[in-house]
Each structure stands twice: as C-alpha cells, then as structure tokens.
Amino acid sequence: MNILYDHTFLTVAAGSAALGMISGVIGSFAVLRKQSLLGDGVSHAALPGVAAAFLITGVKSSGILLVGALISGLLAALLISVIVKYSKVKFDAALAAVMSGFFGLGTVLLTCAQKLPNAAQSGLSTFIYGQASAMLTSDIVLISVLSAVLLTLTLLFWKEFKLFCFDRDFSVQSGFSEKKLSLLLSFMTVITVILGIQTVGVVLMSAMLIIPAAAARQWSDRLYSNIILAAFFGGFSGVFGALTSGLGDGVPTGPAIVITASAIALLSLLFAPKRGIVNRILQRKISRLRLTVTFKGGNEKQ
Amino acid sequence: MSNTENAVEVSRLTVAYNSKPVLDNVDLELPRGMLTAVMGPNGAGKTTLIKAMLGLIPRVEGQISFPRIDGKKPCIGYVPQSESIDRDFPVSVLDVVTMGCYGRIGWVKRPTRDDRDFAMAMLKKTGMEEFAKRQISQLSGGQQQRTFIARALAQRADVYLMDEPFKGVDSDTEKSIIALLKELRSEGKTVVAVHHDLSTVSDYFDWVTLINMKVVANGEVKKVFTDENLNLTYRRVGKAGAAL
Numbered sequence: 001m002n003i004l005y006d007h008t009f010l011t012v013a014a015g016s017a018a019l020g021m022i023s024g025v026i027g028s029f030a031v032l033r034k035q036s037l038l039g040d041g042v043s044h045a046a047l048p049g050v051a052a053a054f055l056i057t058g059v060k061s062s063g064i065l066l067v068g069a070l071i072s073g074l075l076a077a078l079l080i081s082v083i084v085k086y087s088k089v090k091f092d093a094a095l096a097a098v099m100s101g102f103f104g105l106g107t108v109l110l111t112c113a114q115k116l117p118n119a120a121q122s123g124l125s126t127f128i129y130g131q132a133s134a135m136l137t138s139d140i141v142l143i144s145v146l147s148a149v150l151l152t153l154t155l156l157f158w159k160e161f162k163l164f165c166f167d168r169d170f171s172v173q174s175g176f177s178e179k180k181l182s183l184l185l186s187f188m189t190v191i192t193v194i195l196g197i198q199t200v201g202v203v204l205m206s207a208m209l210i211i212p213a214a215a216a217r218q219w220s221d222r223l224y225s226n227i228i229l230a231a232f233f234g235g236f237s238g239v240f241g242a243l244t245s246g247l248g249d250g251v252p253t254g255p256a257i258v259i260t261a262s263a264i265a266l267l268s269l270l271f272a273p274k275r276g277i278v279n280r281i282l283q284r285k286i287s288r289l290r291l292t293v294t295f296k297g298g299n300e301k302q
Numbered sequence: 303m304s305n306t307e308n309a310v311e312v313s314r315l316t317v318a319y320n321s322k323p324v325l326d327n328v329d330l331e332l333p334r335g336m337l338t339a340v341m342g343p344n345g346a347g348k349t350t351l352i353k354a355m356l357g358l359i360p361r362v363e364g365q366i367s368f369p370r371i372d373g374k375k376p377c378i379g380y381v382p383q384s385e386s387i388d389r390d391f392p393v394s395v396l397d398v399v400t401m402g403c404y405g406r407i408g409w410v411k412r413p414t415r416d417d418r419d420f421a422m423a424m425l426k427k428t429g430m431e432e433f434a435k436r437q438i439s440q441l442s443g444g445q446q447q448r449t450f451i452a453r454a455l456a457q458r459a460d461v462y463l464m465d466e467p468f469k470g471v472d473s474d475t476e477k478s479i480i481a482l483l484k485e486l487r488s489e490g491k492t493v494v495a496v497h498h499d500l501s502t503v504s505d506y507f508d509w510v511t512l513i514n515m516k517v518v519a520n521g522e523v524k525k526v527f528t529d530e531n532l533n534l535t536y537r538r539v540g541k542a543g544a545a546l
Contacts, residue, residue, distance in 0.1 A: 032391065156410055163401050166391045170453075173356050173380045174405030221437035223392050 009246045012132045015140045016238030016257060019196050020208065022147040024234030025154055026192040027209030028216065028227045029185055033165040036213075037092070038077070038186065040206035041099040043193045045076030047106025047202050050127050051113045058116070060124070062139055062198055069127075070194045076102050077186060103202070130201030130254030132242060143195050150188055154227075161185065162223055200254035207258045208234065215265035218272035237261035308369055309334040309376070309461045309492035310355060315364030317347070317354050324350045326515050328364070334371075335490050337483055339497040339507040339523075343536050346514040348496045349383060352463050355494075356380055371460055377405075379459030381450050383466055389439040395449050396434040399425055402456025424452040429478060443470035451479060462486065464495040480506050503527055 003009050030036055046069035053068025054060060076098050083094040113124055126134060154161065164171040164181045172178050189209070196205045216229035241257025248256075270278050312330040316323060325347040332338050340348050353359045355366050356378065368376045379402075399421040400413050407413055425431045428448040433441060441449065447467060454462055467483075468476050483493050483506075497503065503510060503523060510527050512518040512535040519526040519535070 159404060159407070159412060160409065162393070162397075163404055166393060166398075167382070167387060167401070169353070169356075169358050169382055169386065170380060170401065171404075172358055173378070174401075174457075176404070176409070217392065221392050222394065223397075226392050 003243075003246050006246070008133065009242065011137060011140060012135050012246070012253060013239050013242040015135045015143055016132055016199060016242045016253065017235045018140070018143045018147050018238070019199055020212065020234030020236070020238030020257065020261075021231040022143075022150055022234075023192055023196060023208035024212035024216070024230035024232070025227055026150060026188050027211075027234070028213040028230045029154075029161055029165055030189050030209055031213040031217070032223075033185065035186075035189075036210045037095055037206070038080075039189050039193050039209040041080060041095045042073040042077055042190050043197055043202045043205035044099040044106075045102035046070070046073040046194060046197055047127060048072050048102055048109050049075075049106075050197075051106055051109030051124065054113050054124055055109065055116075062136070063142075065124075065127075066142075066194055066198070069197060070190070072102065072106075073190050073194060077190060106202075126201070127197055128201050128203060129252055130197065130199050130204065132199045132245065132253030132257075135199060139198065146191060146195055150191060153184070153188060157181070157184065200257060204254050204258045207261065208237075211258070211261040211265050212237065215261070215268040218268040218275045233261065233264050237264065307334055308332060309336075310494065311365075311367045311369065312351075312355065313365050315351075315354060315366065316362040317350050317359060318362050323362075323515065325354065325513075328513070328517055330511060330517055330520055332492070332494055332511065332520075333509055334492050335487060336492060336508040337487055337506065338492070338494045338509040338511060339503055340494060340511045340513065341497055341500075341503070341535070342513040342518075346535075348513065349465055351513065352465050352494070352496060355463060368461060376460035377458060379454040379457040379462040381454045381462070381464035381467055384443065384446055384450065384469060387438075387446075387450070389446070391438070393438060394434065395430060395436050395438060395441070396421055396425065398438060398449055399452045399456050402453040405457060421452070421456050424455040425449075427455060428452040428482065444472055444475035447471050448475065448479070451482065455482075459491070461492045462494070464493065466496045466498065468495075468497065468499065500532070 027036075027039070030039055049068035049070065049072025050065045052072070053065050057064055080091070080094045080098050083089050083098070084091050089097075110124055160171070160176050160181055163174065164176060164178070164185075168178060171181070192209065193205050196208055200208055212230040212234035215233050216226050219229055220226045237257050237260040240260045242253055244256040244260070245251045245253040268276070270276055273279055308331045310330070310332045312328055315325055315328040317325040328351070340351060342348050350359065354361050357366070368378065370376065396418065400418055402424070403413055403417040403421060407417065422431065422434065425434055428451055430445060430448050430452060433445060438446060438449065447470065451464070451467060454464070467479055471479065483495070486493055497507070504527065507523055509521065510523045511520045512526070512531055514535050519531040
C-alpha cells in the first residue's frame with residue numbers, strides 16, 4: 001500500500017474528502033428545501049464559463065477557470081429565477097432549459113478552445129467528468145478555505161436555515177427575510193458546485209450534493225445528526241473514491257467517488273433502522289406473526 | 303386615525319393570483335380581545351386574507367395595520383394550514399415549538415435553555431409534552447395541529463392568526479383547542495381563525511367575518527351570523543364571480 005505515501009494520492013484524497021464533506025453539508029440544505037436540482041443546473045451551466053475563461057485569457061490556471069465557471073453558474077441561476085418570475089414557465093422546466101442550453105454552449109466553446117495550440121495539455125475536457133488527479137496543493141488550499149467559510153456560515157445561520165427550509169412562511173413571519181436566506185443558500189450551493197467541478201466534473205457534481213444528504217436522511221430524524229452524517233458519507237466517498245481510482249488503472253476519480261456515495265445510499269435505503277426497506281418488511285412480517293399467534297392463542301383458550 | 307379597540311385594520315385590500323382577484327377591495331376591522339371566525343366558501347380568499355395580513359403574499363393594493371397596544375407594536379402569532387408543512391423534515395416536536403421563539407431571538411443568536419423550557423411549557427399547555435422528542439411525521443393530525451398551536455403560543459403574541467386550527471382534529475382535541483383560545487381571550491389576546499363548521503360558530507366565537515372575495519358581513523356573531531348573510535356568503539359564488 002505504498003500509494004498511501006504517494007504525495008499525489010494524498011493530495012487527491014485530502015481534496016476529495018474536504019469536497020465530499022462540504023457537499024454533504026450544503027447538499028443537505030438544498031435537498032431539504034427541495035432544490036436538489038439547482039446544483040445540477042449550476043454545474044452544467046458552469047461549463048461555458050470554463051471554456052470562455054480559457055478562450056479569453058488563454059491561461060489554464062484553475063483559479064481563472066473557476067472564476068469563469070462561477071460567473072456562468074451564477075448567470076444561469078439568475079436566468080432561471082428571472083424566467084420563473086416573469087413567465088409562466090415553472091422552475092423545473094426553466095432549470096432544464098437553461099441547464100441544457102448552457103451545457104450545449106459549453107461543449108461548443110470547449111471544442112473551439114481545444115483547437116488552440118496550448119489547449120491539448122490544459123485538460124479542459126476534464127471539467128466534464130472531472131479529474132481529481134490533476135488536483136494541486138493550491139487547489140486543496142482553495143477547497144479548504146472556502147469550505148471553512150461555508151461551514152462558518154452554516155453554523156452562524158443554522159437556526160435561520162433550519163426554520164427557512166422547514167417552513168418558509170413562518171420564517172418570513174418571524175422576521176427572517178426570504179430574499180436574504182434564499183440568496184445566501186443558493187450562493188453557498190453555487191460555491192460548493194464550483195469547488196467540485198474540477199474533481200467530480202460538471203455532469204456528476206450534483207450527485208455529490210444530493211446522494212450523501214439522501215443517504216443520511218435514512219438514518220436520523222434530527223437535522224444536526226443528519227448533516228454530520230451527510231458530511232461523513234461525503235468525506236468517506238471522497239477518500240474511498242480517490243483510493244479506488246489510485247489503485248485501479250485509469251479509473252476516473254469523480255465517477256469512483258459518486259459510485260461509492262451511491263453504494264452508501266443504496267445500503268442506507270435498504271438497511272437503515274426504522275426507515276430502511278428491509279426493516280419495514282421485517283416489522284410488517286413480525287406484526288403479522290404476532291397477530292396470528294394472538295389469534296391462535298385466543299382460539300386455544302376457548 | 304387608528305381605533306385602539308381594533309386588533310387588525312385592513313383597508314382597500316386587493317390581492318390577485320395571475321391577475322385574477324381573490325380579494326377585492328376588502329375593508330375590515332377586527333376587534334381586540336375577541337375570538338373572531340373568518341368564514342366563507344372554498345376559494346373565498348380566507349387563507350389569502352390571513353397571509354396578506356401577515357405580509358406573506360404581495361398585494362395589488364391596500365393597507366394592513368395592527369394598531370399599537372399601550373404604545374407598543376403588537377406581536378403577531380401564526381398557525382399555518384397544516385398541509386402546508388413538510389412533515390418529513392428532520393425536526394422533533396420540541397424543535398418545532400422552539401421555532402416560535404426564533405423571531406424574538408433575532409438573527410444569528412441561538413435559542414437558550416430558557417427558550418427551550420418555555421417551548422416545553424407551551425407543549426404542556428397543549429397536552430403534548432409526552433411527544434416532545436417525536437419526529438413530527440409520527441404524530442396524528444390532531445397532535446400536529448396542537449404542535450403548531452404550541453409554536454404560536456411560544457411566539458408570545460398579542461394577536462394570533464390561525465388558518466383552520468380545527469382541521470383534521472377529533473372532537474376532544476377541538477374542545478381542548480377552543481379552551482386554549484378562550485384562555486388566550488381571558489388574557490386579553492386576540493385570536494382570528496379561519497373556521498368551517500357553521501354549527502359551532504356561536505359557541506366558539508364572539509365575532510364573525512363572512513367573506514367571499516368581498517366582505518359580506520363583519521360583526522358580533524349575535525348580530526351578523528344570520529341566515530340571510532350566510533346565504534349571501536355561500537350561495538352567491540357564481541354571481542360574485544360573474545360580477546368580476
């Protein structure tokens with residue numbers, strides 16, 4: 001297992017772990033406020049930003065590319081909310097339209113960018129499926145710092161987020177502005193997505209937000225334990241995915257991370273106490289058995 | 303201008319969904335310290351009226367004011383319609399009731415031990431203390447309703463706006479809820495509740511507002527809860543709609 005001493009592997013594992021953790025936390029709120037797909041929209045919409053940033057600046061540093069991603073991601077989020085507000089198109093339809101439109105544009109721009117002489121080794125196309133092995137120490141610093149900021153915000157506004165996601169009307173009535181909270185939560189989702197697209201890729205990034213959160217929900221009925229579990233599932237998937245990818249020849253990290261998270265979710269759906277499918281079937285069998293026993297017992301006495 | 307005897311004053315209120323008016327030029331004054339029933343057929347705008355009073359939905363026109371009590375802005379409590387709540391959300395009953403304190407606590411600060419104790423006391427008041435640790439989906443309809451009433455009580459409000467507090471509750475729960483509302487009245491609080499059951503209005507409420515897009519009648523139950531007014535409220539849906 002000399003992979004454990006490998007600098008590249010350690011970098012990738014640490015980055016993926018941090019990314020998985022923060023995705024679990026922020027994703028939980030997105031899922032609970034029923035906006036799981038916002039992350040999907042934003043991540044797909046980030047692609048033209050990446051390509052455009054490269055075309056304009058000709059630089060392939062991840063900082064600049066991510067700023068491009070951030071701008072086009074935010075632009076898409078804005079466009080979606082404008083469409084919903086000023087037309088009769090519903091949120092899901094607006095999201096699908098904007099997301100695929102931006103992704104299409106991104107693919108076209110990417111093709112143009114790849115024809116440039118210095119694009120070949122720039123790995124722009126890795127933004128589609130992600131390439132964790134390209135992660136540098138500076139990327140880890142970026143992920144860690146922004147994760148810390150996002151976590152601090154989550155802790156500061158814990159009470160507000162909880163109330164807002166649970167009961168919007170009551171939250172507004174209690175004096176917590178819907179605009180501010182909604183904007184803050186969406187912005188935090190966008191930042192998380194942008195952090196993740198380099199590692200997991202724009203196609204699979206939304207899975208990182210949704211899957212750990214959905215898996216954690218099976219195990220607990222309390223918000224804080226839900227979110228801690230989601231962070232743990234996300235972080236574990238990150239490390240395990242990186243490990244699988246490091247050991248397996250040519251297994252891409254992003255998909256490996258997502259498959260790990262999906263496996264956790266599947267196990268959770270099946271075997272979680274109380275909410276798990278297996279437990280529910282067992283409980284039904286047991287109570288049926290009890291009924292039969294009571295019934296027979298009653299007959300024997302007669 | 304404001305009458306100090308009023309808990310809520312609504313003037314020229316018009317609310318529309320997709321440019322179709324739901325409330326049309328509503329003028330309304332509801333008295334302080336009384337139990338008021340808001341009644342009307344489905345689609346008459348009862349929930350809309352409550353939400354507009356709370357500032358939860360945009361209004362086309364009109365003003366809403368809660369006159370000051372002893373020079374202080376009154377605190378408003380709210381019990382939403384129970385279907386509007388996400389029952390599967392991971393919160394306990396005590397968590398939900400503690401949310402009633404959030405408005406008083408303000409941004410960023412955390413609820414204290416005192417807040418939680420107060421929430422627990424409100425749960426006791428509604429007979430729900432044994433369910434404090436349950437997740438809300440594991441409650442019956444009546445228990446959920448009592449939880450949301452306890453949350454409104456935790457707001458320590460002067461005026462309570464309740465959207466169908468008796469919906470989906472059995473007759474025992476209904477009795478205990480009405481006893482609570484009467485207790486609030488005896489403390490000088492105002493309760494405005496959307497209500498459906500015509501047979502209990504005279505027993506439960508002091509004041510009644512009959513609406514159907516417009517205010518049909520607004521006054522003491524004894525005076526305005528008449529067959530004539532009820533006919534006007536419930537049977538003229540078609541005509542009122544056509545008039546617009």
